[in-house]
Amino acid sequence: MPNKCYELSERKVVESLASKIKIVTDSTSDLPEELVRMHDIHVVPLYVNFSEATYKDGVDLAAKDFYPMLEKAKDSLPKTSMPSVGDFVKVYESLLQQGYEILSIHISSGLSGTASVAETAAGMLKGRISVFDSKSISAGIGLQVLEAVEMVKQNLSLDHILSRLEEVRQRTEVFFSLDTLEYLEKGGRIGRVSALLGSLLKIKPVVRVENGIYVPLDRVRNQKQAIQKMVEHMVKTLAGHKPKGVAVVHGAAEELAKELKKLVEETVGIKISLFKETGPVIGVHTGPGTLGVGFTY
Structure with a gap:
């Protein structure tokens, strides 16, 4: 007959060890609030700067309120800004004081300096903080965060998680379509998608996040066609394999x-x-009418 006291003790040790790593991300991961609470993920918000006020992404300003505001601000589009070093220090310091190691997973360094700010904050503190560049955005970050959460639950070491997360990153894809290139262009994040700007056709670009930057994948005449094309590219990428996670x-x-x-x-x-409206910071650069699918495999 199993020793129940021993089983309970062993379970407590495993839970204690697993809980010694905490996951931090930023608001561009677009994770639903219920998942953030369920897995005790710590989210550092970026900022959305309208002419009349500045808001913390997902804290002071929700997606449902943001898009109507964006439509009204077409003559003076909002800007976005990164968290401050102090924002990261506040979160990291609290977790380190509780005895945790930290894995901090962030938006691609090719699109934002957020990971660099996180690195600066980590370097100011004593304790184990690993900053990980997802080389992705929105659903792609969120899916990597959720995979990391599962690895923590498996009681893997931080080094082991980082090694496996690098593999996950290589197998993370994000495809999205834009109703217009206006927001991407004005936000300064257009990258290689700028090749589509010269077209006189009323096209809807389909974009891939490739090695952390936006690259044109396809072009269509309407969003219905964009849906079809994204799924076609997804099937081609999977090459017969089942995705591990999809958003x-x-x-x-x-x-x-x-x-x-x-x-x-x-x-x-x-x-x-995982089905979610993108948050204000992502929305500033992609605009209304954006559709996206992210997956790991």
Whole structure:
């Protein structure tokens, strides 16, 4: 007969060891609040700067309130800014004082200096803090964060998690379509997608996040075609494999996003549980009408 006292003791040791690593990310990961609470993920917000006020992404300003404000501010689009070193120090210091090691997973350094700010903050403190560049955005970051959470639950060491997370990063894809290039261009994040600007056609670009930057993947005439193309590219990338995790995100385009979700589920045979409207910081650069799918495999 098993020794129940021993089993309980062993479980407590495992839970104690597993809890010694905490996950930090930033608000561009677009993780639903219920998952953040459930897994005790610490989210450092970026900032959205309208002419009349500055808001913390997802804290002072939710997506449902942001997109109407964006539509009204077309003549003076908001800007975004990174968290301060102090913002990161505050979060890191609290966790270190509780005896935790920290894994901090952030938006691609090719799109934001957030990871660099996190590195600066980490260098100011005593304790184990590993800053990880997701080389992705939105759903791509969120899926990497959730994989890291599962690794922590498996009681893996921080070094082991980092090694496996590098593999996950290589197998993380994000495809998204834009209703217009206006916001990407004005936000200064257009990168190689600028090649599409010279077109006189009314096109909707389909974009891939490749090695941390935006690259054009396809072009279509409408968002219905964009949905089809994203799923086609997803199937091609998977090459017969099942995805480990899938997320669908959108910017003020819920009904179209539901169509994308349905087509992905029917095509690859997986139930999508991560479905979210992109937050204000991502929305500043992509605008309303954006649709995206992220997946790991």
